[in-house]
Amino acid sequence: MSELPFRWPVLGFGPDVGPWGDFLVYFAKPSDFEICGSWTLEHGARLGMHLVDSSGNCWEIQNIRSLGPAGSPLAQIIGAIFRQRRHRLDVEFAPKEPMTLDQVKTRAIDVIDAQPHQWRDDEAIAGEAGAPREESQMLEATKDRVRRATSLQELIESVDVPLAE
Amino acid sequence: MWASGRDALASFQEADPIGHPGALESFVPILGSGHEALADLQEGNYRGAALNGALAVLDAVPMEAAGNAIRKGAWKGGSTTWNATRKWMAGRGYFEPGQHGHHWAVSQDSALARWKPGWFNQPWNIKPMPSPEIHGRIHGPYRGADQFGLLGRYWHGAPGWWKAVNADAGVRAVKSQTDQGRQ
Numbered sequence: 001m002s003e004l005p006f007r008w009p010v011l012g013f014g015p016d017v018g019p020w021g022d023f024l025v026y027f028a029k030p031s032d033f034e035i036c037g038s039w040t041l042e043h044g045a046r047l048g049m050h051l052v053d054s055s056g057n058c059w060e061i062q063n064i065r066s067l068g069p070a071g072s073p074l075a076q077i078i079g080a081i082f083r084q085r086r087h088r089l090d091v092e093f094a095p096k097e098p099m100t101l102d103q104v105k106t107r108a109i110d111v112i113d114a115q116p117h118q119w120r121d122d123e124a125i126a127g128e129a130g131a132p133r134e135e136s137q138m139l140e141a142t143k144d145r146v147r148r149a150t151s152l153q154e155l156i157e158s159v160d161v162p163l164a165e
Numbered sequence: 166m167w168a169s170g171r172d173a174l175a176s177f178q179e180a181d182p183i184g185h186p187g188a189l190e191s192f193v194p195i196l197g198s199g200h201e202a203l204a205d206l207q208e209g210n211y212r213g214a215a216l217n218g219a220l221a222v223l224d225a226v227p228m229e230a231a232g233n234a235i236r237k238g239a240w241k242g243g244s245t246t247w248n249a250t251r252k253w254m255a256g257r258g259y260f261e262p263g264q265h266g267h268h269w270a271v272s273q274d275s276a277l278a279r280w281k282p283g284w285f286n287q288p289w290n291i292k293p294m295p296s297p298e299i300h301g302r303i304h305g306p307y308r309g310a311d312q313f314g315l316l317g318r319y320w321h322g323a324p325g326w327w328k329a330v331n332a333d334a335g336v337r338a339v340k341s342q343t344d345q346g347r348q
Contacts, residue, residue, distance in 0.1 A: 021262070023252060037243070039256055083238040117263040118248055126265065126300040129274040132307055162249030165242075 004030050006053040011152055012164060013050040013107060017043045021115045024108060025164040026156045027051075035070045037165050038085040046091075046164070054152045056098045063092035101152065108155060109143050119159065178207050194224040216340040223336065226329030238288065245283040250291070260293035265300045267292045269322050292324045 010033070014023040027033045040046060041064070051059045069076050070086040079085040099107075112119050116135070119142050124133045142159055149155035185204045191197040202217035237257040241250055255262050269292045271277050271285040278285045294300040301307025303322045313321060320328075 039253075043256070079242075082240050082242065083236075084242050115262075118251060121247065122265045122294075122297075122300065123268060123273045123304075125297060126267070127304045127307060128268075128272060132301050132305070160246045160248060162246050162252070163244040165244060165249070 004033060005057070005059075006033075006051070007055045007057070008053070009153055009156055010051050010053045011104065011108075011156060011161065012046070013052075013111065014045055015048040017045045021118075022111045023115065023118065024111050024161045026161045027164050032164050033091065034089050035086050036089055038083075038087065040165065041066055041087050041089075050096065051093065052099055052104050052152065056100060056104070058096040058099055059093040060096050061091055061093045065090050101149070101155075104152065105146050105149060105155065108146050108159075112139070112143055112146070112159070174206075178209060180207075183207055194228055195221050198224055212343060213340070216336055216343065219336050220333060220340070223329045223333040227326040227333075230324070230326030234289070240289070241287055245286045247283075247286050250286040250288075254288055254291065259288060259291070265294035265297050267294050267300050267303060267322060269324060269327075292322065294321075 006027070008027065008029060010027040012025045012027065014025060016022050036046060044064075046061050046064055049061045051061065066087040067090050068088055069079075070088045071079065076085065116139050119139065120135060121133075121138060123129070124138065125135050126132060145158035146155055149158050155161075183200075183204055185191075186193075186197050186200040190200060198217045198220035202214045202221060205211070205213035205217055237259060241253050243249070251266060254260055254266070260266065268278070268285060268290050270290050273285070275285075298307055298310065299321050302310055302313045303318050305312045312318075323331075
């Protein structure tokens with residue numbers, strides 16, 4: 001793959017692939033983008049993903065195929081044992097209209113609203129450490145952290161967006 | 166039906182002895198205890214047969230859990246934020262989207278988990294909860310309902326395989342006492 005045009009980190013708005021609906025992930029470096037797990041590949045979890053980099057430039061992943069296993073032979077064996085094989089990828093993506101940070105935040109909040117359980121701290125709601133907390137209040141606090149972010153990096157960190165895998 | 170059952174048992178007890186399992190076989194889950202139960206039954210040691218039969222059944226639960234762990238994955242690599250682990254587990258059929266997950270062995274509030282956040286967001290440490298209320302009542306009073314007692318917390322909080330391991334240990338202790346009594 002030729003040099004990637006992104007300014008890292010890159011936020012990915014994932015398509016609904018069934019078990020959890022729309023989702024957010026981020027890519028911190030090229031290898032995060034050029035390698036993925038077998039589950040992600042088999043379920044097409046990156047196909048159609050909308051990418052926003054730290055400059056606000058956007059792309060959409062249009063095609064993705066495996067170039068073979070990733071990692072050392074030992075890593076491949078361990079991956080096979082734990083059913084988490086990694087694949088090197090050939091990814092085709094096309095540019096889209098850039099987004100402002102406010103637009104990214106609005107879209108991120110839409111994803112959070114669509115899948116609130118994904119952002120829920122079950123143990124806090126159940127009262128593991130102190131009184132049980134209200135799910136709606138915690139969700140609002142999560143969205144507030146997104147609203148307060150002043151950069152893509154801060155947005156990713158503020159709500160613990162998971163690394164793409 | 167009872168008569169034919171008694172006849173079958175009598176015929177089994179009069180047949181050639183099947184013998185007890187050897188040292189190696191006795192360590193094979195299900196097979197070792199199952200063989201021992203049949204040998205006890207043939208010798209008329211009904212208490213031993215019951216205890217070994219229970220052990221054979223209890224062996225099956227952790228074996229099934231181990232099978233599931235191999236099939237679905239018991240250890241998650243990569244990102245282990247709660248968000249990532251929940252998605253990963255939902256994607257592999259551990260639980261339904263939206264279902265509460267309980268950190269049963271190492272709680273999120275423990276010193277270990279605070280030291281290494283994310284280390285314990287792993288399938289082996291997460292038990293799907295039937296409802297938020299059950300989850301809440303493990304930790305304390307929840308929406309007007311009292312906290313479960315010790316037994317309730319154990320029953321609702323621990324996964325089936327762990328309870329089977331505990332029960333297995335209990336049955337083995339009783340069996341050991343019984344065996345000593347017979348000697």
